[in-house]
Amino acid sequence: MSDPILRTEGLTKRFGGLVAVSNVSLEFRVGTVHAVIGPNGAGKSTLTNLLSGDLPPTSGSVNFEGRNIAGLTPEQISQLGIGRSYQKTNIFLPFSVFENCRLAAQSRKQHPWRIFRSAVSYQDINRAANHAIEQAGLTSVRDQVASALSHGQQRQLEIAMCLATGPKLLLLDEPLAGMGHHESLMMIELIKKLRVDHAIMLIEHDMDAIFAVADTLTVMVNGEVLDSGDPQVVRSSPIVQQVYLSHE
Secondary structure (H helix, E strand, C coil): CCCCCEEEEEEEEEECCEEEEEEECCEECCCCEEEEECCCCCCHHHHHHHHHCCCCCCEEEEEECCEECCCCCHHHHHHHCEEECCCCCCCCCCCEHHHHHHHHHHCCCCCCCCCCCCHHHCHHHHHHHHHHHHHCCCHHHCCCEHHHCCHHHHHHHHHHHHHHCCCCEEEEECCCCCCCHHHHHHHHHHHHHHHCCCEEEEECCCHHHHHHHCCEEEEEECCEEEEEECHHHHHCCHHHHHHCHHHC
């Protein structure tokens, strides 16, 4: 098993008297999907925001490739190689699939003083964008505007934009939300494919999807880790079934 690319130790986030995430210590490895589940209010999205820099932790550490990144800005953390998707799709609807991905790739290879050169003339950026589109399975709709895509394709596009930035770790927050059966199956296959070269943290309520793709399963309740480990072992835990799975 590979060394963890990211490790949290005692990660905690308080909002006044509310402890949203409490003393969470987890590891994420390239080549694996680490699913995090729990009822609403369990702290899953707050955990994602702590790892992506959208929220600073109250205490604890987030070590990415041996460096404590806790407290860095989202831009700094993204530049280090952590990409994320959101519960609500975050794309540029009037732009084409290619333009969305090109903008994402351009954030990694900026040319701030070359104001008289067309952005589309940078072949390395174009290659990164096209590669991300291919990885996400969107080649056939490369030139369509994002607003014309199906909901599932828009979710794929958001992941493609992440891929265009060259991430090592992907934080996927409910990527199957609102999808029909066919689109859900396509997203599961995409996650499986991306697992080969990335570490993936997956937050999802679709339990069939979780058990189809997860290598590690963590259950959170009230901001704390209830159990974590092999998905089938965690699934059979009486306390997990009582507190979470029985309510799904």
